Amino acid sequence: MSTTPRLPSAIDGVPAHIGSVLQHAPDVRAAFDAMYATLLGRGTVGMDVKEALRLRNAAVSDCGL
Amino acid sequence: MPAAQRDSFQEATRREVLALRPELAAEHFRLLDAIWDQGDPVVLELCRVRMATLMGAAAAQPERSPAAVAAGLTDDLVERLPGWPTDPAFTDTHRTALAFTEQFVIDHHGITDDHVQALEAALGAEGVVVLTTALGVWDNQHRLDIALGVTAP
Numbered sequence: 001m002s003t004t005p006r007l008p009s010a011i012d013g014v015p016a017h018i019g020s021v022l023q024h025a026p027d028v029r030a031a032f033d034a035m036y037a038t039l040l041g042r043g044t045v046g047m048d049v050k051e052a053l054r055l056r057n058a059a060v061s062d063c064g065l
Numbered sequence: 066m067p068a069a070q071r072d073s074f075q076e077a078t079r080r081e082v083l084a085l086r087p088e089l090a091a092e093h094f095r096l097l098d099a100i101w102d103q104g105d106p107v108v109l110e111l112c113r114v115r116m117a118t119l120m121g122a123a124a125a126q127p128e129r130s131p132a133a134v135a136a137g138l139t140d141d142l143v144e145r146l147p148g149w150p151t152d153p154a155f156t157d158t159h160r161t162a163l164a165f166t167e168q169f170v171i172d173h174h175g176i177t178d179d180h181v182q183a184l185e186a187a188l189g190a191e192g193v194v195v196l197t198t199a200l201g202v203w204d205n206q207h208r209l210d211i212a213l214g215v216t217a218p
């Protein structure tokens with residue numbers, strides 16, 4: 001697993017990180033953020049359940065973030 | 066029959082299932098629209114179909130992106146996808162994107178600096194972000210189809 005970003009930042013003067021790298025495609029990033037906010041913030045499944053599933057998914061996928 | 070009126074999701078369409086959560090469905094489709102608007106539609110569609118094939122996502126394989134068809138994607142090229150590494154019908158850009166896609170599906174930890182550098186050279190940084198986001202969305206969509214017994218888009 002790479003420990004450094006593999007793409008440069010899309011924002012001048014800002015280091016490369018998940019936010020500044022995704023900004024290479026700002027419309028896609030904005031649409032993803034809107035979908036994710038709806039997924040996490042609303043609906044009948046409680047936040048505690050969603051967070052537990054998110055953490056388990058990250059562990060299984062070995063996602064360091 | 067709408068999925069909400071069934072005893073289970075079996076044999077529901079994807080749209081029927083997603084309609085159970087209309088706000089989320091709307092955001093999901095807006096994200097897909099943004100992906101198709103920003104990326105090369107032929108490259109995206111080849112990668113989507115290849116991913117669906119590798120994941121055994123039967124409902125997604127016969128779908129065709131209208132944008133990709135309008136941009137020149139043919140059924141012949143789709144049928145030749147299994148031979149992409151050596152088939153001359155595929156361009157270097159197709160091959161780079163398909164190699165990245167297959168590695169993403171088979172073992173995402175196996176993606177290397179070389180994979181990303183090659184993809185950036187072919188599609189630009191924007192294209193890398195668009196394709197990688199698309200792969201994440203389609204991975205989720207294929208798993209949803211399979212897990213819930215979705216039989217058609």
